[in-house]
Amino acid sequence: MGKQSVTIKDVARKAHFSTATVSRVINHDPKVSRETKAAVEAAMKEMGYRVNTIARSLRSSTTHTVAILSPEFRNDFFMAVAEGIEEELRTEGYTTFILNSRESIEEEKARISLMVEKQVDGAIIIPAGDRGEHYSMLVQEGIPFVLVDRIVEGMQADAVLSDNINGAYQAVDLAIRDGAQRIGCIGGDQKLTSARERYTGYERALRMHGIKVDQRIIAFSDMHADSGYRIMGELLEADPELRYVFAVNLFLHLGAEKYLLEHSIGNLIRFIAFDEALMNIVLSHDYITVRQPLEEIGKTAAMQLLQRIRSTEESPPRICRLQPEIISSGFSK
Amino acid sequence: MGKQSVTIKDVARKAHFSTATVSRVINHDPKVSRETKAAVEAAMKEMGYRVNTIARSLRSSTTHTVAILSPEFRNDFFMAVAEGIEEELRTEGYTTFILNSRESIEEEKARISLMVEKQVDGAIIIPAGDRGEHYSMLVQEGIPFVLVDRIVEGMQADAVLSDNINGAYQAVDLAIRDGAQRIGCIGGDQKLTSARERYTGYERALRMHGIKVDQRIIAFSDMHADSGYRIMGELLEADPELRYVFAVNLFLHLGAEKYLLEHSIGNLIRFIAFDEALMNIVLSHDYITVRQPLEEIGKTAAMQLLQRIRSTEESPPRICRLQPEIISSGFSK
DNA sequence: ATACAATGTGTAATCGATTACATCATCGCA
DNA sequence: TGCGATGATGTAATCGATTACACATTGTAT
Numbered sequence: 001m002g003k004q005s006v007t008i009k010d011v012a013r014k015a016h017f018s019t020a021t022v023s024r025v026i027n028h029d030p031k032v033s034r035e036t037k038a039a040v041e042a043a044m045k046e047m048g049y050r051v052n053t054i055a056r057s058l059r060s061s062t063t064h065t066v067a068i069l070s071p072e073f074r075n076d077f078f079m080a081v082a083e084g085i086e087e088e089l090r091t092e093g094y095t096t097f098i099l100n101s102r103e104s105i106e107e108e109k110a111r112i113s114l115m116v117e118k119q120v121d122g123a124i125i126i127p128a129g130d131r132g133e134h135y136s137m138l139v140q141e142g143i144p145f146v147l148v149d150r151i152v153e154g155m156q157a158d159a160v161l162s163d164n165i166n167g168a169y170q171a172v173d174l175a176i177r178d179g180a181q182r183i184g185c186i187g188g189d190q191k192l193t194s195a196r197e198r199y200t201g202y203e204r205a206l207r208m209h210g211i212k213v214d215q216r217i218i219a220f221s222d223m224h225a226d227s228g229y230r231i232m233g234e235l236l237e238a239d240p241e242l243r244y245v246f247a248v249n250l251f252l253h254l255g256a257e258k259y260l261l262e263h264s265i266g267n268l269i270r271f272i273a274f275d276e277a278l279m280n281i282v283l284s285h286d287y288i289t290v291r292q293p294l295e296e297i298g299k300t301a302a303m304q305l306l307q308r309i310r311s312t313e314e315s316p317p318r319i320c321r322l323q324p325e326i327i328s329s330g331f332s333k
Numbered sequence: 334m335g336k337q338s339v340t341i342k343d344v345a346r347k348a349h350f351s352t353a354t355v356s357r358v359i360n361h362d363p364k365v366s367r368e369t370k371a372a373v374e375a376a377m378k379e380m381g382y383r384v385n386t387i388a389r390s391l392r393s394s395t396t397h398t399v400a401i402l403s404p405e406f407r408n409d410f411f412m413a414v415a416e417g418i419e420e421e422l423r424t425e426g427y428t429t430f431i432l433n434s435r436e437s438i439e440e441e442k443a444r445i446s447l448m449v450e451k452q453v454d455g456a457i458i459i460p461a462g463d464r465g466e467h468y469s470m471l472v473q474e475g476i477p478f479v480l481v482d483r484i485v486e487g488m489q490a491d492a493v494l495s496d497n498i499n500g501a502y503q504a505v506d507l508a509i510r511d512g513a514q515r516i517g518c519i520g521g522d523q524k525l526t527s528a529r530e531r532y533t534g535y536e537r538a539l540r541m542h543g544i545k546v547d548q549r550i551i552a553f554s555d556m557h558a559d560s561g562y563r564i565m566g567e568l569l570e571a572d573p574e575l576r577y578v579f580a581v582n583l584f585l586h587l588g589a590e591k592y593l594l595e596h597s598i599g600n601l602i603r604f605i606a607f608d609e610a611l612m613n614i615v616l617s618h619d620y621i622t623v624r625q626p627l628e629e630i631g632k633t634a635a636m637q638l639l640q641r642i643r644s645t646e647e648s649p650p651r652i653c654r655l656q657p658e659i660i661s662s663g664f665s666k
Numbered sequence: 667a668t669a670c671a672a673t674g675t676g677t678a679a680t681c682g683a684t685t686a687c688a689t690c691a692t693c694g695c696a
Numbered sequence: 697t698g699c700g701a702t703g704a705t706g707t708a709a710t711c712g713a714t715t716a717c718a719c720a721t722t723g724t725a726t
Contacts, residue, residue, distance in 0.1 A: 020714080351706045
């Protein structure tokens with residue numbers, strides 16, 4: 001049990017060199033002779049040596065560790081981003097850590113405190129809310145961080161997110177080119193920047209084509225499936241001739257689909273929506289979805305963070321918006 | 334930038350005590366006087382002191398950190414388990430770490446190596462495959478671990494998982510009591526213990542009711558939606574009168590639903606299936622699903638791990654099977 | 667031959683916290 | 697009064713790796 005670990009000292013003794021030399025071998029210092037290097041490496045292998053990263057971190061005050069702070073674990077979008085981050089950082093020799101803020105600012109604060117204690121080299125945060133004063137803790141400690149997916153008002157910080165306006169614009173534009181004239185909108189929670197931006201894109205596309213924005217077939221709510229279901233009913237009541245609907249997220253879309261299913265309205269409505277998880281499994285009819293480059297967002301955030309970690313120079317915050325892709329199944333183009 | 338952190342030494346100087354005393358205050362050692370404690374705490378607060386967990390870990394060779402190793406991040410089941418684990422461990426003062434083995438034994442091995450280097454106090458593993466020799470690395474280092482969701486053949490280790498046999502049995506039994514006589518089966522990949530166990534439960538329920546097991550309406554495959562789609566077609570071809578189908582996981586179930594949808598077969602078939610994510614959103618008709626107690630599994634695994642971490646005594650491996658819950662929508666009972 | 671650079675290796679301090687042991691004051695009790 | 701017990705605090709070693717500096721050896725230029 002709890003077998004004593006082999007230390008640099010043990011290796012040094014065995015190889016008849018000093019610990020300094022062993023350390024140099026470990027760190028590929030060019031000024032150790034071939035023979036010495038070989039001898040030390042042999043000893044290390046034989047004894048099954050492993051660096052003690054804790055000792056190393058204490059000395060060098062760098063952990064090669066980055067924390068991801070996510071409001072939820074059970075969320076495919078966030079996890080896709082997390083996978084992208086992890087993949088990018090791993091190839092650069094960093095270890096990634098995921099923490100859960102459970103959609104609470106308080107918890108977020110606690111987790112950030114933990115990061116500071118664990119002395120991460122950097123952090124990538126999917127904000128739990130629209131307030132971010134507590135991120136200053138990181139600033140004070142000199143820990144760089146990048147926001148993802150959401151922007152926090154009045155916060156000067158790096159951020160990476162989808163170009164929501166343009167994604168919505170492109171998707172709605174495509175539908176119009178396909179012949180849509182009247183397009184309803186399930187607009188979600190306009191307190192969220194993402195929903196607001198998507199709605200903006202929708203409106204802009206209508207305007208560009210000279211289609212008037214008709215409030216009777218536009219409704220806002222929260223972002224859940226129930227609301228999608230309910231609003232779908234309301235929109236159809238307002239305009240039974242409606243044939244196209246734009247939904248700002250997956251759950252609103254699924255809720256709306258369910259309404260149609262339950263009311264046996266079948267393939268009457270064509271949807272334009274954000275996100276596409278499960279679409280190919282669940283739906284049998286045509287749709288347009290805006291696919292966010294989630295892993296790409298993660299990778300970009302990771303790269304941006306690495307730059308901050310590596311360069312000592314200050315530079316102004318950068319906000320990077322990645323272009324989503326428009327997926328159309330069955331529409332003309 | 335990179336502001337110097339306050340150390341125990343700084344606090345000691347400020348409070349006019351030795352570092353030993355400050356350390357005692359931090360660790361709530363009972364033999365510091367009230368006044369001293371107060372003075373030191375005041376100094377700590379004033380200077381914004383935070384323990385350096387790295388230095389602490391080096392000295393005490395314990396990190397209060399546990400790693401979760403998951404084959405995927407983008408998987409609601411695994412993440413639900415992870416949330417349960419994190420919740421339980423956090424209240425016990427442990428930090429949780431999630432690593433991605435990307436469904437590969439090789440990657441799993443590499444991540445385990447990382448855990449050893451990072452000196453986690455324990456690990457919870459959702460195995461990426463059916464081989465587990467590399468877990469011996471943990472055994473050698475004296476790091477306790479618990480397997481979750483899957484069992485690895487021939488591995489002597491703690492494990493926590495659903496009682497798949499009984500879950501399947503109960504669900505199929507319920508359907509039979511509801512009047513089902515012929516129940517088809519989309520059996521998934523019988524190389525996986527979970528699929529095998531669920532099939533066993535299905536068969537057992539039929540047998541208990543004296544219903545013969547008819548291979549013509551039973552098919553195996555992998556665990557993906559495509560297969561569910563294809564097999565649904567095959568089963569209906571084999572027996573157009575089929576009205577009940579048991580599917581061993583969510584994706585097979587959804588694939589089968591899609592087949593019905595596309596072929597406008599509507600509510601002809603009643604499904605009995607494992608897992609229920611999105612069911613209430615996607616489906617409008619009746620179903621029976623087996624709900625696995627995912628968070629509970631996570632919590633149980635965490636508790637079991639904590640016991641191992643805390644007790645020095647060896648004790649034989651324990652395998653714990655938690656009972657799933659049967660959810661029936663629209664069925665008689 | 668002399669000086670000086672380049673190369674390879676060792677010595678020892680250091681990172682920040684913990685803790686065994688030492689020290690000293692105080693108190694109770696015979 | 698004197699003894700040990702108790703309590704409060706300090707001294708210094710320690711965890712394992714890194715690294716500034718010192719030193720020795722060899723090569724090179726003058």
